[in-house]
Every structure is written in C-alpha cells, then in structure tokens.
C-alpha cells in the first residue's frame with residue numbers, strides 16, 4: 001500500500017477546493033483534485049435583495065471532490081473541512097435544512113450590534129469573547145434574524161458551515177472551536193460557550209441558543225466516519241477530523257515560521273493580519289483598535305484584525321467584466337507611481353458587493369485626492385491601500401500584544417501576488433516571506449495527519465514540515481518609510 005492520502009476541503013468566499021496531501025520523507029505533497037466556484041447570490045425579496053450562499057452547490061462540489069480524491073487510492077486516510085467563518089445553517093427537529101444560509105455580507109445586520117449592546121455593553125462583551133466587532137458576527141446575525149420572534153419556536157440545530165457539511169457527511173453534530181470562536185458566543189478564556197452572550201440571545205432576542213448549539217470540540221478531534229458510499233464513493237469510511245475549521249485557523253498553522261516573532265497576513269478574499277499568542281489581549285486599547293482574539297489550534301490565540309483584502313480588487317474585476325487579464329493588469333499597476341491615491345480599505349462602504357471603482361473614486365474625492373484615472377491606477381490604489389492597512393495592523397498587533405515581530409509571513413492566494421508582497425515589505429519595513437499559497441488546505445491536512453497518528457508534535461513541528469515542503473519567496477523592504485507615514489496621516493489624520 002502507498003502512503004496515506006488525506007483530503008482537505010477548503011471553502012473560500014470565491015471558490016471551493018478539494019486538495020489531497022500525502023506525507024513522504026517529512027514533506028507534504030499536495031494536489032488539487034477539484035475546484036468549484038463560490039460567491040454571494042442575491043435573491044429578490046420584499047424591499048431589498050437577500051444575499052445567500054449556494055450551499056447545495058457547494059455540497060455537490062464537496063461530494064464530487066471527495067469521490068475524485070479517493071478513487072485512485074481506493075480510499076482516504078482522513079478528511080477535514082475548513083471554510084470562512086461566522087455563517088451557519090439552521091436545521092429543524094428532523095434535521096432538515098431550514099432555508100439557505102445567508103451570506104455575511106447581507107445587509108440584515110445593519111444596526112444589529114447596537115441593539116445587542118443595549119443589553120450587553122460592548123466592553124462587557126469584549127471582556128468575555130475577546131472578539132472584534134464586525135456586524136456579521138454570528139451573535140449579531142442571530143439577533144437580526146430573530147426579529148419578530150421568528151426563531152423562538154425553533155427546535156433543531158445551528159451548525160456553522162464546515163460543521164453543517166460535516167453533519168451531512170457523518171451524521172454527527174459538533175461545533176469545532178476555532179470557527180465557533182468567531183460567533184461571539186464563546187468565552188475566550190474557558191474555550192466554552194459563554195453564558196453572558198447566550199443569555200442575551202435567549203432573553204431579549206428570543207433565540208433559543210442553548211437548544212440550537214451543539215457541543216464544542218477542540219481541533220484535532222475525530223468526528224466519525226464518512227457514511228453514504230452512494231454519495232462519496234471510495235471516501236466512505238474515512239474518518240472526518242474536525243481540523244481548525246475556520247480557514248484562517250488552518251492558514252495560521254501553515255505559516256512556515258521558525259521563530260515565534262512573526263506576524264502573518266492570511267491573504268485571500270479577506271486579509272487577516274496579526275500575531276499568534278498564548279493568551280488573549282483584552283485591554284481597552286485593544287478593543288478600541290478592534291483587534292480580535294480568535295481561537296487557534298493547540299490552545300493558541302489568533303490576535304488579529306480583518307483587513308478588507310483582495311475582495312476590493314475582485315469586485316473591481318467583476319465590474320470591469322470578464323476579459324481583464326490579471327497578470328497584465330498587475331504589470332501595468334506596478335508601473336503606476338506609488339501612493340498616488342490611497343483609500344481606507346476598512347471603510348464600511350467597501351463591505352457589500354457593488355461598484356468598487358466608483359466607491360474608490362468617491363472616497364478619493366472626499367479626501368481631496370485625484371481619483372485613479374484607469375484600471376491600472378485603480379488596481380495600484382487598491383494594492384497600495386492594502387499594504388498601508390497591513391503596516392498599521394502589524395504595528396498595532398505588535399504594540400498591543402507586546403510580541404516582537406521580525407518577519408511578516410504571507411500565506412494564501414495573495415502570496416502569489418508579487419507586487420502586493422513587495423509593497424507589503426516596503427510599507428511594513430520588514431522582510432516578507434510569501435507562501436504557501438494554499439495555506440488553509442496545508443494546515444487542514446497537517447492537523448488531520450496528526451489526529452490520525454501519522455505525524456507527532458506541536459505547531460513548531462508541523463511548521464517545520466511546511467517549511468520543508470514549500471518554495472517560499474522572500475521580499476526585502478526597500479525605500480524610505482516617509483511616504484507611507486504621510487499616506488497614513490492622510491487617512492487617519
């Protein structure tokens with residue numbers, strides 16, 4: 001028999017992938033066996049559209065990917081699923097899916113945080129869950145969804161996206177902890193559901209949270225074997241491992257760092273920028289800077305901030321139409337003078353889908369800047385602005401946590417964007433090490449391999465495997481800091 005083959009299901013906001021991995025001689029060899037599109041689906045409703053995820057199409061893509069992954073090997077050693085965070089499906093008492101999961105970019109959460117804070121003030125909530133305030137945190141989505149007592153009678157389950165797919169594959173209901181920590185309903189010290197937050201949902205908002213939420217499991221837990229040979233083919237019988245099911249948690253496992261003094265940018269649709277800690281930081285300064293303490297693999301804390309990420313560029317490309325050649329566009333963007341125009345990518349106007357080039361022009365006009373003249377200049381504006389946001393987030397993460405940072409690791413699809421990596425090194429003033437580009441899948445695979453006993457050790461050991469298996473690219477900082485400081489002052493005053 002050949003080496004054991006594991007399969008990672010990694011669902012991102014713009015595509016889903018099934019990637020196999022096998023360990024040989026201390027190296028992880030990966031292969032993409034399936035890729036399927038994903039994205040927000042606006043559906044007309046009274047008043048305004050609702051944005052959904054097409055969960056059934058994702059489920060079909062997962063099934064087909066698992067069949068393909070298993071077939072040549074006559075089976076799989078294990079399977080793990082990770083995805084974006086916060087979103088969920090609701091099941092009724094017969095475990096039937098109740099409606100399509102709503103996309104976190106849907107407008108239903110407008111005003112929801114403020115309504116929740118009337119019952120549990122933001123500072124008190126942060127003391128418990130350590131979480132940044134994003135309007136789409138599950139706790140706020142549930143408060144919005146419950147309007148008019150709509151969820152009060154519900155007697156079933158609430159499952160986050162990877163746990164929902166895992167339930168369909170195994171019949172087992174769990175809440176994996178790294179992803180659950182993004183709901184706003186987890187006590188960051190106890191790594192358990194947080195009574196104070198559940199009470200608010202159950203009282204004023206009438207959401208029967210304790211009835212709906214399954215038991216929490218730490219990443220690395222074996223959930224159960226895949227059922228349904230008719231659906232998953234030769235993958236049937238393989239154990240499903242609850243990996244770091246939040247994609248960012250898996251991506252941070254795959255940072256090929258050799259020391260603790262690193263920052264990371266997990267760069268995909270979002271850019272998650274921060275450091276890895278042993279314990280949460282919940283100072284008032286941290287809360288004011290909207291830094292989050294998400295839970296990581298092996299008892300770690302992912303201390304980070306969400307930066308709007310390549311989403312802004314993805315939406316530009318969508319608006320410009322299908323014919324844009326990204327490589328050529330990036331080449332032209334590289335020739336545009338640096339920092340000609342910058343925007344605050346974290347401005348809420350960039351969160352919903354829409355005409356990003358127009359929003360960028362509007363932002364430029366409001367801040368007294370010359371708006372970008374064409375597609376290349378707009379692209380350069382987005383990349384300069386992202387690098388500027390990374391500079392701020394890396395520095396703040398280091399200052400607020402006291403963790404020294406000597407190097408910035410970029411993992412995820414953005415590791416392939418050489419211009420963005422170079423700008424990041426310049427903006428932060430530190431070396432950037434880019435890769436692996438499939439960070440979440442790599443972290444997913446290694447946590448599986450360890451759970452089924454194929455590798456041993458802690459995060460440092462897993463990271464050595466990543467380093468030995470990845471061709472990384474290094475970017476040294478060049479140029480003065482002054483233009484970046486000036487751009488920062490322009491945005492922040």
Ligand code: LFR
Pocket residue numbers: 012013083084085086087104246247248268269270272306
């Ligand atoms: C990245 C990510 C972020 C989370 C956002 C929304 O893919 O998981 O960590 O804040 O998506 O779920």
